Amino acid sequence: MQLPKSDNQKLKILYILDYLQKNSHQDHPVRASELAKMLEGHGILCDRKTIYSDIAALQEFGMDIVVIHSTQSKYFVASRQFELPELKLLIDAVESSRFITAKKSNALIEKIHTMTSEGQVAKLKRNNYVVNRIKPDNEQIYYIIDAINDAINTGKQISFQYYDYTGLKKKELKNKGEIYKLSPYKLLWSGDYYYVIGYSEKKE
Numbered sequence: 001m002q003l004p005k006s007d008n009q010k011l012k013i014l015y016i017l018d019y020l021q022k023n024s025h026q027d028h029p030v031r032a033s034e035l036a037k038m039l040e041g042h043g044i045l046c047d048r049k050t051i052y053s054d055i056a057a058l059q060e061f062g063m064d065i066v067v068i069h070s071t072q073s074k075y076f077v078a079s080r081q082f083e084l085p086e087l088k089l090l091i092d093a094v095e096s097s098r099f100i101t102a103k104k105s106n107a108l109i110e111k112i113h114t115m116t117s118e119g120q121v122a123k124l125k126r127n128n129y130v131v132n133r134i135k136p137d138n139e140q141i142y143y144i145i146d147a148i149n150d151a152i153n154t155g156k157q158i159s160f161q162y163y164d165y166t167g168l169k170k171k172e173l174k175n176k177g178e179i180y181k182l183s184p185y186k187l188l189w190s191g192d193y194y195y196v197i198g199y200s201e202k203k204e
Contacts, residue, residue: 010045013054020065025117029074030065048072082115087124098139098192145187148196152184158198166193 019038024030032048039046055075059065068074082090092107094100112123151158159181162174184198 009044011042012039012046012050013057015039015042015044015061016051016054017058020154021080022118023074024076025120026066026076026078028117028119029068029076031072033072035075059150079119080116083114084120084123087115091124092165099145099194101141104142143196148184149187152186157183157195 015038016035019035020030034050035051036046036048052073055067056064064077064079065075066078068076090112091109094105094112098104100108113185116124148158150156159179160180161177161195163171164174166172180200181202182196182198182200184196188195188197
């Protein structure tokens with residue numbers, strides 16, 4: 001959808017920030033002419049002087065944007081929320097985690113990639129082979145842990161049932177489908193497994 005010209009002008013500085021975050025880094029500064037061409041694609045016409053003032057406004061706001069002065073100034077985002085070694089560490093943790101499914105791992109890694117510029121994503125490629133890490137098939141594990149953690153923070157009970165998978169990978173409830181109730185106190189992560197510690201009124 002094409003925005004009215006006046007609305008596009010209001011978004012100009014946001015387009016500049018987004019472009020710098022996605023496309024600039026120390027080894028690849030962005031020229032003012034490149035920014036002007038990008039803005040033109042959004043229906044915004046401007047000259048270099050207005051780009052200079054927009055960059056200055058972003059710097060005043062606190063963005064760490066380095067200006068390389070030359071016949072045509074160049075810009076790049078110097079510091080980000082996460083440095084490349086930190087992002088690599090996060091990717092390694094996600095890939096090696098036993099309780100995160102392969103599908104969810106790939107989705108999380110794609111999100112981690114967005115925390116740096118597109119030109120730096122290739123440097124995040126990992127070459128690790130994790131031994132004895134069989135990924136689970138249950139996509140719900142990711143959300144179950146979060147739900148238990150929320151219950152602990154809000155002082156609520158949880159209820160659950162035990163089940164096994166049949167040979168056809170269908171869920172089969174155990175103990176005649178009994179519903180268990182627990183007041184959870186802590187989550188324990190040991191040996192790459194999550195355990196919930198809590199109080200059961202039935203078991204006292």
